[in-house]
Amino acid sequence: MNDDELLRRLEAFGGFGDADDGNDADVADNGNVQDDGVDDDADQPAHFDVNEFLAGLDAIFDAHEAATKAGPYLEQAAVDAENAGDNAGLLTVLNETMGFYRSQGLHKENQWIIQRALELAAKMGLEGTEAWTTTLINAATGQRAAHNYDQAEELYHMALDSAKQTLSPTDRRLAALHNNLSMLYSETDRLPQAEAELREALGILESSSPDANANIDVASTNTNLALTLLGEHKLDEADAHAARALDIYRNGHLEHSAHYASALAGYAQVRYVAGDFAHAVDLYRQSLAVIEECYGTDTDYYRITEANLKQAEDAARQAGVEVGGAASSAVISSEHSESSNLSSRETHDSGTAGASAGEDFSAPLRSGRNDSEIAPHSDRNDRETAPHSSQSVSSRPRITGLKLARAYWNEIGKPMIAAKYPEYQGRIAAGLVGHGSECYGFDDAISQDHDFGPRFCLWLTDEDYAAIGERLQADYEALPHEFMGYARADDGTVTPRAQGAGRRDGVFTIGDFFESITGYRKAPAADRPHEWLMLDEPTLAAATNGEVFADPLGAFSAARQAFKFMPDDVRLSLISRRLGMMAQAGQYNVPRMLERGDGAAAWLSIGEFADAAASLVYLMNEPVTIGYLPYYKWRFAALRRLSTRVATRLANVCDQLESLLRLSSAACYGGAGFGEGGRGAAPAVAQVNETIERICGEVVAELKREGLTRSDDTFLEWQRPYVEEHIRGDAACLRSI
Template sequence: MDINQVLIEYDQMFGKYSLQEIENFLTVKIKEAYEQKEYFAAVTLLNEIMGFCRDTGQKEKGIGYCEQVIQLMKELQLEKTVEYATTLLNVANAYRAFGRLEQSMKNYQYVEKIYTNQLPFGSFHYASLYNNWSLLYQEMGDFRGAEKMLQKALQVVDQYPEAIIEQATTRTNLAVTLLRISCEENDKSEEESQQIYNRAMDYLRQALDRYEKDGGQNFHYSAALSAMGDALYMKENYRESVQYYNKAMKELERHVGKTDAYRRIEQNYKDACKKSEELLNRKQFHNNMERCKAFYEQYGKNSIREQFPEYENRIAVGLVGQGSDCFGFDDVISGDHDYEIGFCMWLCKEDYEKIGNELRQAYEKLVLEHESEFYDSSNEEYQRKRKVSDSRRKGVFSIDVFYEQILGIPLDFECLKENGWKLSKEQWKQIPEQNLAVAVNGTVFRDDLGIFTAIREKIKAYYPESVWMLKLADQIHQFSQNGQYNYARMMARNDFVTAQICVAQAMKHAMSIAYILSKTYAPYYKWMRKGLEYLPVLSELGSVLDEIAVMENQASAWKGRVYHSYERNCLDSIVVSFEKIAALILSELNQQKIVNGTELFLDEYCKEIVVKAADRKEELIERIIQLEWSQFDKVKNEDGRADCQDDWNTFSLMRKSQYLAWTKELLNSYCSDLMEADRKGWNLIMEKYARMMESTSAERYAKIKDHLPERSKERIAIQEEIIKIQVEWMEAFAKKYPNMAKNARSIHSHEDTLFNTSYETYLRGELGTYSRETLILYGRFIVSVKQQGENLAYIIMNHTAKLYGYKSVEDAENKLT
């Protein structure tokens, strides 16, 4: 029995077959494994069906399979092995799900004992153990015990950058645990409970960010979505919790159907809907965004439909722009100015010219008629706010003028549209960061036409890599100069005024670094500290900055002290705090692989970051892949569009694997080829496939060959020499790594058919598209690899393996057996 093929078939059944059909498949395969005496395959399949029964709530069957797999492994004399412990871990999980908590605990303890004897701490096995063990503690109501286990798990998974799903799952479990602690431990003060809640929200945001970076395809994504719904519900943010519950239900149903877990989330969803409706009916809003959206839903939507029916699906509506309410930061103090009810409507230029004034008049009339329903009319501020025409933040706008005003630079919208709404590098550098934050804040309620949102999403995608790196270097330099260097010098001179300026500047630049590393635009300075709480990384800077803000003058720490630039005055609490901040920032810089160092004086890294900004290979590779994808999308096939033309993930991964091996000089040359082809309206990808047809479909090739650029005999001879070397490399790779090779193309052109293109033919087609300059550089690259005694096929396949989540080619080869 080919167990790997069985597991592939099993994975592919979800979403295509009923749960009963999937279960039948597993039971048949288990029976076959026993009949064929493939007992190790039977162990694997029993583990799968245990998990299936657990996820689908089949208690009696699940317990039966638990007992069966334990008995089988004992008969195979596998007790005390890591494999036995891993199976026992699955059994413990099943027992926990089925309510057998005492048996579950004993199994977890035994698994830890085996791992301790067999594995070093830090092995990835521990992460799964502690994550699942924490769930048992939760079931038992011991949330502090659960938190302890999850911190252990997090300590392990964060050592593995490729373990993005495990990192997300651990953070979700930790957040759920902290939420329970924040609301169930009665001995906590309100402030302590809020701090625990904030930690939970930080972990949830980090978890969702990791799941979404992975494409949101993992089954456990639904648990994070549901947990975020719970967290928002706890704070009576019912409207937003409804959205998370709804998405969680869709994800769960897609993977395992409407299980008990689905029904629990569904009940939460219904409760949140009911609470949201009650809140709306009472007109009790947490912030002005809720108030304004309720106003639009209740009155604005119908007004547009009734008065401007032909434009209803052309008017984008939302609340975006200046003001604390657009950031969600508004509070009681915010109500003293520019806090009126309303929303924004954005029209394309031609529509604005036709109905802009009429729509504005209808909008202002609507506000005057209904605003009293959304405010306390007895408030003295109420009458002053009624002059809606004074406000320039809400109302009717043309899209082009709105973005020009918000961003603060002139925009050529026709050029911008032709460029896919992408800003140029120079424009990115011109626009103040706080303006970019304003452009992407708030909420868009409706945008059928999609123009307003398309521009917004391009801006939201953040700075180009090189601009981002340069901004990061600048802010690190400013922080280091003010907080780590000049502050101490000023204190040593008794210049306390300038020292305080240094403190304030360093605090601001520290926050800027947190925003940059979170790839989030920093708002206007008065909201930077508030926004820090919502960042996925370095939000913990906030508590250190709060401490600095209330510290007394540190003059006493400098009395009688001789200043030395290479010494840190640890008697000065502000100096110590800035060192804490530097350590946190350096840890994140290392985590994101921007630098690799231990020196806490951060200015030391600025030059390195600037060099990377000017010479970042990854950015060039992404540019090439985007250019290729754009051309690949336009390839016309006689038999219609190919499935692979809609598979961006595989395309980008395979191309990236190849280009990671190339030199930067070669990448630059090929990138120029692609851009030049675009300029001329020529499609290099279509040319590549056309050249392949010489081997795969000779008759078709004969009809089109005269339309392809002619290649000289000398050039073809050079190509063939390169191909010969690379085919030999691939043959050697396939011999050493057969499991990896069988998932790749066949090697030789004599194996070509209409439906199968070999590695040799594909390479011949690709080389045929290179410019003379690129081919020469590629030839030199191949010779260099050969002279170094390396195998390019191995290098590329190693990149492929890592991008698919394996540690190496060797790791993939072993796991694909």
């Protein structure tokens, strides 16, 4: 999906300030968003000073008080910028907040900030500016830190496309972008691609630095490259790059930089793998001292490095090497001054003593701060490594279908591709998407009685499928049928609907796969709303759920993401329809049917109301952000999960709908010992009607917050014309009669 389409979709998100004319901000040479001097709202007396905000934030970090003061400071700054009507200032605050939340591991909270920043940047018309590029980089890095790899990769590639227009070939932010993308490749087990991105970043930095031998970003990139090379078993080259990183810190007298800890830990990992345990222990101890001084001990970064130190010490003792109990005298003194704001401090233990920290250096919406992320940067896939076939059912690990599929791909499928189809490694996408509870992440032990087992999908272009598709399918079918104690779903455990044309794994062309689910080989165009309206939400959910484990070509992810970009006219039309059904079924027919004593009709009306309300919650929260509501079986499981997400719109509706359904029996049938509509039903009837009206009131409040209505009327049918005012297209199918 290109930038134009994303901007078109993001313009509909709404709810974040008053910027709707695209004239709120200019981008200064250093990448800061600055006020252009146009007074968009003369009635706003407040004033927000961006430079004062940035100076105050720098002071907090310089004083090592970020852990306690940065969060409240950023929250207040966002309020101040919003009150002042300064969208340019607000965007700067949001970019800084993205970096800080990453550094604190507040990944759920950061989803709201990321969404808000992208929406605001789009509303301000910043496409084609440095600010748009940098916001994309920061958003992508936040998603990567949260392990939302599909979203992160798409945003990184959008940032690369944008950077071609907005950044010079020697801009350090371009190097940061390549560096960050390399971390995503590393974390998704694509080390050759990670290495290539790092070499690209290193080339940019070395060619643009006045003195590459004293440049902290060159040092950071060498550390990251060393860890990636280590994952590729290139020990000698890894050692050279890790050593060079430390040399740069020393040549440039940068030992007081907070990021020196990352270079120390990176070299420690290399020395550990090389069997030089004494040196590894000394380096880990030095790194811990820097981490403690700059970030304290109550951080994942400290705990992971401490665990790595302990393992290195244990290995040294087993090897008969004396390492002592104190840190080396080379440990940095307590006079560290933290020179930059950490944007993320992602920490993943790979299970080896060598697991260490690399770093990225993506700047927030200004270039004056070295927004470094200290994070592991090597092979970090979340996968199971238990023996394949030696486990009995009783001893096999409890694992979700998605994790089982990822492990099966990593340990069985990927090596097969490398061995038999090396020329296609960079073209085959793999993952698990489509029908089945495991694709939604809702599977449990009960789900394993059918259509469950180690499996994955391989997606090819039409051209590649013509060349190798049938042969690859045969090789897929020949893969081990037992893995981690689980058997492939066949020989009686596959239901008829998961066979033949409806098969759920194996080799597909990209177009055939989506056509088998949706009837369309690719998402309908935005100017064909009638086709979008023919696709129900469960169908779209099945086409966009699951996980993509590898997609070096990017073609499958682009096709999958296109189905998430429902045109906003269609979304608004569906919102109007849901409002109409909630009014008709819930506000109108439930009380009438109960008054008539027709419990069956009332029960069905409550069900229609609940279905429409659940759909409305998903539509209001944007399919591009959260996906689509799945089919009835998993509808409430999906709503419960969504309701726990930070900043979910209408988050309280799920609990109220469940209460409504619990009350429906008593309200519709009066409970045991009462006749239909008898007095015993009266309290439940009152609660049912009150709950329906409360939900409808919350819906109206949310419509107003989103700018979709000017009316306070809580009868939802009367809200439909206001919502439909925002539909731009003239297709008759988009509007109510």
